[in-house]
Amino acid sequence: MKIPRNIPCPCGSNIKYKRCCALADTPDEDFLSDQLISDDLDPNEAMLEGIREQAEELGSESLDSLSELMDTITPQQQKQDAVDDFLGLSSEQMHDFLHSPFERPKLIRFADDWQPKCKFMHLYDALVEFIGDEGVKATARGRLPFKWTKELYDNYDDGTLELKTGKIRSEMEFDALHTVRITAEQAGLIELKKGRFRLTDIGTELQAPERRAELVRILFEAYTQEFNWAYRDQADELEIIQRSFSFTLYMLSIFGEQTRHVDYYRHRFLQAFPASVEEVKDYDELRNEDVVMSLYNLRSIERFALFFGLITLEYPDKIKDRLDYSIKKTDQLDKLVKFYC
DSSP states (O other): OOOOTTSBOTTTTOSBGGGTHHHHHOOOHHHHHHHHHHTTSOHHHHHHHHHHHHGGGOOGGGHHHHHHHHHHHHHHHHHHSBOGGGTTOBHHHHHHHHHOTTSOTTTEEEOSSOOOOOHHHHHHHHHHHHHTTTOEEOOTTSOOOHHHHHHHHHTOOOSSOOOOOSOOOSGGGSHHHHHHHHHHHHTTSEEEETTEEEEOHHHHHTTSGGGHHHHHHHHHHHHHHTSOGGGGTTSOOOHHHHHTHHHHHHHHHHHTTSOEEHHHHHHHHHHHOGGGGGGSOOBTTBOHHHHHHHHHIIIIIIIIIITTTSEEEEOOTTOOOTTSOEEEEOHHHHHHEEEOO
8 A cells, every 4th residue: 555655654753754764665766866856855855854854743752763764864964075185076976977877967068969070080981981791801810911901001190199100010019099999899890700700780770870879879889888998008907097088077177167187187087086096007117196197197188088189288388298298178078978966
């Protein structure tokens, strides 16, 4: 039998059922959130308001029940309190940022119609055009043909000041292309079958112009969720750098309108995730903090945000130092994602 929401709770707390056990009886967190918000109250205050409005009616025999209820509410409220090191996000929101960024549209929403012109998609389009309808023969080691790879490499600019020697021996030395090829395979768009690279059925279907945004979304999710960013540099794993990609986007959305030095973002990442320092193996000549910030620089800024056209880099005049540049977001970032926090 359905319990009326406005009667005293059957548990004996003397608090209205909707403010007490109804919260625990509701398995769907989204439904619970909707119910709390529908009362025009902050989710934290919604539970506490029900206690406050009836506190004067409680007799001394009910104080123990009230105390027990408060003990269950306080940890939940703490999870929803803003944390300074998280730039105002609560620990609960940060958990969603790290573990389910694509499943929390009430917190973070990625566009369904995003079609950027960026380095990643430039390389993907070149790869698909090269593979064509017939496919291309792989090398003995299962890589892309050297001649075509070198021609593409000679005309590629990754947007940084990294100097190219022009002497590559295989696809492996063209890191950006190698990354795109692996990501496309992980996304199920390209396959290596019987010694030839071919488009899969879905890869072919997604070449239709009207499905371009869907293609981009699939590749973006594969790069952030499937491809291992540490594979590109073979350094410490530091999974938190990749897992926090949505926090990087959040920082850029807040601060990226103004040109800021990369240190501005690196230090805020370290402030939010100080435990990352403990995951770094000891280096004789480098502090662990410097290693973490350098890898954040490389993976999150250059090989993610820049790779997808979400930022531009500005270097000091006549200084060619990959760790010394400033960042500004492009209009693509606001087209890609919206935050509701």
